[in-house]
Amino acid sequence: MERFTQGFYGYAVAMLVCLAGVGVFLLVTPQSRTEHLPKVDFSIDVANMRRDAPYQVWTPEPVPVGWIPTSSRMTKEKGAVTWKLGFATAKRPEAATRSHAMLAQSDEKPAAEFANRMANTSEVTGSIQINGVTWEQRLRKDKDQRSLVRLLPDATVVVTGTAQWEELSALAGSLKQQAKVAP
Structure with missing residues (x-):
């Protein structure tokens, strides 16, 4: 019995027993194969934006098919009212995972600085027409x-x-301007 508890062979046997235990544990533990994405209801932020923002708010109506709203945050800082609405896009056949998209809007001044910060660049690479409206790319x-x-x-x-x-264009194309609500 002492032979198996000392030296290299004892170490090897102990490692095999431990690895076998871990293997059995992994086999019997249930594995979830479903997505776990947080889904938020952004209607409260829309109502607050319609009341508090000094500008008419843009909301996706309807949200593109298969998209999941995952975050919504309204802030009032330094005199600017900002809303950021995040999405996980629909699954594409060629991609194993979803992409992410965000709608951000604000009356922050200067406007170009807000746009540059949200886009992470100031370089305009082109333009696109969506529902008769020109957007910078x-x-x-x-x-x-x-x-x-x-x-x-x-x-x-x-x-x-x-x-x-195409996905960003679908989100931009779904945007509808909301009427301002009196406080």
Whole structure:
């Protein structure tokens, strides 16, 4: 019995017993194969934005099919009202995972600084027409981030993320302007 508890053979036997135990544990532990994405209801932030923002708010109506709203945050800082709404896009057949997209809007001044910060670049790489409206296209290759920017007289709207141009265009195309609500 002493032979198996000392030296290299004892160490090897102990390691095999431990690895066998871990293997059995992994085999009997249930594995979840489903996505676990947080889903948020952003309707409260929309209502607050319609009441508090000095500009007319843009919301996706309807949210693109298969997209999941994962975050919503409204802030009032330094006189600016900002709303950021994050999404996990629909699964694409060629991709194993979902991409991410965000709608950001604010009356922050200067507007160009807000747009540059949300897009992570100030370089305009082109423009695109979506529902008769021109959006600036911006690309940050090293972050795999694409952005659509719309500078309005009273606010800035940015649609950005790792989503493909078609997906970002679908989100931008779904945006509807909401009427301001009196406080």
